[in-house]
Amino acid sequence: MSPRNSVLEARRTRQRIVERGLTLASVEGLEGLTIGRLATELGMSKAGVLGHFGTKERLQLAVVDAAAEMFAREVPQRVRHVPAGLAHLTALCEAWISYLERALLPGGCFFTAVATEFDGRGGPVRDAVAGLDALWRRDLSIHIRRAVVAGDLPAGTDPDQLVYELFGIMLALNHALQLHRDDRAPERARRAVRQRLGSPVPLGER
Amino acid sequence: MSPRNSVLEARRTRQRIVERGLTLASVEGLEGLTIGRLATELGMSKAGVLGHFGTKERLQLAVVDAAAEMFAREVPQRVRHVPAGLAHLTALCEAWISYLERALLPGGCFFTAVATEFDGRGGPVRDAVAGLDALWRRDLSIHIRRAVVAGDLPAGTDPDQLVYELFGIMLALNHALQLHRDDRAPERARRAVRQRLGSPVPLGER
DNA sequence: CCTACCGATCGGTAGG
DNA sequence: CCTACCGATCGGTAGG
Numbered sequence: 001m002s003p004r005n006s007v008l009e010a011r012r013t014r015q016r017i018v019e020r021g022l023t024l025a026s027v028e029g030l031e032g033l034t035i036g037r038l039a040t041e042l043g044m045s046k047a048g049v050l051g052h053f054g055t056k057e058r059l060q061l062a063v064v065d066a067a068a069e070m071f072a073r074e075v076p077q078r079v080r081h082v083p084a085g086l087a088h089l090t091a092l093c094e095a096w097i098s099y100l101e102r103a104l105l106p107g108g109c110f111f112t113a114v115a116t117e118f119d120g121r122g123g124p125v126r127d128a129v130a131g132l133d134a135l136w137r138r139d140l141s142i143h144i145r146r147a148v149v150a151g152d153l154p155a156g157t158d159p160d161q162l163v164y165e166l167f168g169i170m171l172a173l174n175h176a177l178q179l180h181r182d183d184r185a186p187e188r189a190r191r192a193v194r195q196r197l198g199s200p201v202p203l204g205e206r
Numbered sequence: 207m208s209p210r211n212s213v214l215e216a217r218r219t220r221q222r223i224v225e226r227g228l229t230l231a232s233v234e235g236l237e238g239l240t241i242g243r244l245a246t247e248l249g250m251s252k253a254g255v256l257g258h259f260g261t262k263e264r265l266q267l268a269v270v271d272a273a274a275e276m277f278a279r280e281v282p283q284r285v286r287h288v289p290a291g292l293a294h295l296t297a298l299c300e301a302w303i304s305y306l307e308r309a310l311l312p313g314g315c316f317f318t319a320v321a322t323e324f325d326g327r328g329g330p331v332r333d334a335v336a337g338l339d340a341l342w343r344r345d346l347s348i349h350i351r352r353a354v355v356a357g358d359l360p361a362g363t364d365p366d367q368l369v370y371e372l373f374g375i376m377l378a379l380n381h382a383l384q385l386h387r388d389d390r391a392p393e394r395a396r397r398a399v400r401q402r403l404g405s406p407v408p409l410g411e412r
Numbered sequence: 413c414c415t416a417c418c419g420a421t422c423g424g425t426a427g428g
Numbered sequence: 429c430c431t432a433c434c435g436a437t438c439g440g441t442a443g444g
Contacts (some may be wrong), residue, residue, distance in 0.1 A: 010429085013429085026326070027326035029237075031238060032237060034421090034423085035422080035424085036422070044429080045429075045430055046423085047425085047426095047431080048429050048430070050424070050425095051429070055423080056424085106326060108325065108326070112381075115384075116314075116322045116384070117235060117319075118322070119314065119324070119381075120232070120233035120312060120313040121233070130385050130386060161394050161397060164378055164382065165375070167382075168374030168375050168376075168378030168398070170374075172374030173319060176370065178322070178326065179321050179336050180340070184366075185370070188366070188371075192367070192371055192374070220413085239419075240437080241438080241440085242438070250413080250414095252440085253414070254436095254439085256439080256441095257413070262438095282442070331418095
């Protein structure tokens with residue numbers, strides 16, 4: 001309510017908190033993300049941080065939203081110009097691998113971390129993560145179906161099976177990168193994707 | 207030091223603590239495993255619990271050990287009678303799937319949970335988990351090499367690539383079971399394994 | 413193995 | 429957005 005802080009400035013502060021929270025949570029987890037530490041790192045008071053959200057759970061949900069936006073920006077939006085079907089699916093997988101490889105967040109894939117952290121519990125955070133995961137699976141599934149209809153994937157392809165296997169490839173990539181810092185893992189992920197989807201059309205020929 | 211508590215009884219108490227700790231940690235994580243909660247659930251004092259380990263970190267390491275023993279008992283030891291090579295590898299994968307499917311621990315695979323929880327940090331707990339993970343990969347790799355030498359897997363097979371893909375299948379299984387309670391996931395895992403290793407020898411013909 | 417205690421930190425609130 | 433504060437819980441220690 002200080003006259004120096006306009007609504008716009010408050011919104012910017014909120015965004016700063018959420019962005020720092022996302023970075024912190026990727027390493028410490030969403031439960032290990034504490035208001036006190038966040039406040040210290042931002043040079044704010046705890047009450048100043050919490051005031052933007054009300055409760056820790058709503059802060060966690062805001063961080064989940066930010067992670068979803070980041071993933072959308074880095075993966076699906078990067079390839080939105082690629083035609084639907086197999087080409088799009090292949091481009092999505094490459095963008096997904098690249099996203100994990102570049103490690104934009106220090107703790108690796110935020111959703112993998114939060115999914116394993118919250119999968120044994122109930123509550124809105126778990127529901128939000130599960131919902132986003134399901135949405136993403138559906139996106140992949142749609143492109144697989146298109147590719148099958150177009151004859152670019154074998155007619156007998158089971159979309160859910162392929163989604164399952166693609167998820168496995170990416171989970172294994174995140175695991176190898178984060179736990180073993182194995183820099184040959186991205187290459188293995190690409191090989192595994194290629195085996196399932198075929199070679200991508202080279203950039204120059206698109 | 208109470209005369210009623212022999213060394214043997216102390217060891218049994220220690221085991222009770224570790225077992226309960228393993229169950230708790232599979233849901234709450236190794237950091238979310240608190241000495242106070244463990245004490246309450248066991249009807250003990252905090253000091254009584256901590257006395258067996260000295261520090262929380264050593265309690266965490268004891269829980270990691272117990273998880274490794276459980277996994278060894280449930281997966282490799284169950285198939286130790288199966289001949290080395292492809293048959294053994296196939297049996298290992300089936301035991302691994304079955305282990306995840308039966309969900310002996312309420313939070314799913316302990317190592318997946320702890321690996322993602324600690325992969326962004328340093329310290330002995332992370333090192334212990336990374337070491338066990340590497341050991342398990344090596345076991346799988348050895349059987350793959352044997353199978354290639356015996357001509358049961360294609361000559362060009364890259365062992366590390368196959369280990370990578372098998373890990374992905376199991377990580378995806380744990381993910382689907384825990385986050386979505388998707389009971390068709392074990393079937394998908396089996397199909398994916400079959401595609402890579404071929405059909406297992408039926409039980410009756412072994 | 414217990415009671416009794418320590419300083420630090422947790423999420424959150426009151427009041428401005 | 430701040431200071432000042434709340435009860436609860438954290439990991440850990442002293443002493444028996």
